[in-house]
Amino acid sequence: MxxxxxxxxxxxxxxxxxxxxxxxxxxxxxxxxxxxxxxxxxxxxxxxxxxxxxxxxxxxxxxxxxxxxxxxxxxxxxxxxxxxxxxxxxxxxxxxxxxxxxxxxxxxxxxxxxxxxxxxxxxxxxxxRSAPPRRDFGGGGQPPRNAPAPAAAAPAAGGFDEFADDDIPF
Structure with missing residues (x-):
């Protein structure tokens, strides 16, 4: 261990x-x-x-x-x-x-x-920097097949690096 x-x-x-x-x-x-x-x-x-x-x-x-x-x-x-x-x-x-x-x-x-x-x-x-809200689909972290694609994140305030939901690994 x-x-x-x-x-x-x-x-x-x-x-x-x-x-x-x-x-x-x-x-x-x-x-x-x-x-x-x-x-x-x-x-x-x-x-x-x-x-x-x-x-x-x-x-x-x-x-x-x-x-x-x-x-x-x-x-x-x-x-x-x-x-x-x-x-x-x-x-x-x-x-x-x-x-x-x-x-x-x-x-x-x-x-x-x-x-x-x-x-x-x-x-x-x-x-x-606060993490963007996680999307919980209740199925082991995988969205259902008929779920809509996530929308792009709004620009972050405060001068931090901006990123889209596509950049998030979960």
Whole structure:
């Protein structure tokens, strides 16, 4: 078997403003504290909320974008991987940390200022392009014989490469 999978997906709100620092090489490293809340019912039927706090780290261009556009209270979607580290503190005691190293980020919602909507990934260095809608014909991905041919896609807005449905492999 090949490799394992280490993938984390979080949707939550920032508990503080991003903290951006730069390495000696000039790479941005931005840290945020992200709260996720889940709700469940107890035996008596009362709603019980539980909030978890996650340490999220963004590197490079994604770190610059997160530091510039995210603010305390912002809602954000983050994809990344979980990373455990161990270090010895100044007092000689071993300490452990758990971080989410983000490789994708999507700003959600708004706080009245029109925020939200931008999707970013560290490998593309620019906003993510949304994939065209998939056509589901319910037959293993194959259209029925009498189905009309798909129409050409409308030109994409925002200056990204334009393509027609014929260029899509599904």
């Amino acid at each position: 090949a490799r394992g999978i280490n993938k984390v997906i979080l949707v939550g709100n920032l508990g503080n403003d991003p903290d951006t620092k730069y390495t000696q090489g000039g790479m941005a490293v931005t840290r945020i504290s992200l709260a996720t809340t889940s709700v469940r019912k107890d035996r008596e039927g009362n709603s019980q909320e539980r909030t978890e706090w996650h340490r999220v780290v963004f590197f490079g261009k994604l770190g610059e974008i997160a530091g510039e556009y995210l603010r305390k209270g912002s809602q954000v979607y983050v994809e990344g991987e979980i990373r455990y580290d161990k270090f010895t503190g100044q007092d000689g005691v071993e300490k452990y940390t758990t971080d989410i190293v983000a490789n994708e980020m999507q700003m959600l919602g708004g706080r009245g200022g029109g925020e939200g909507g931008g999707g970013y990934a560290d490998r593309g260095e620019r906003p993510q």
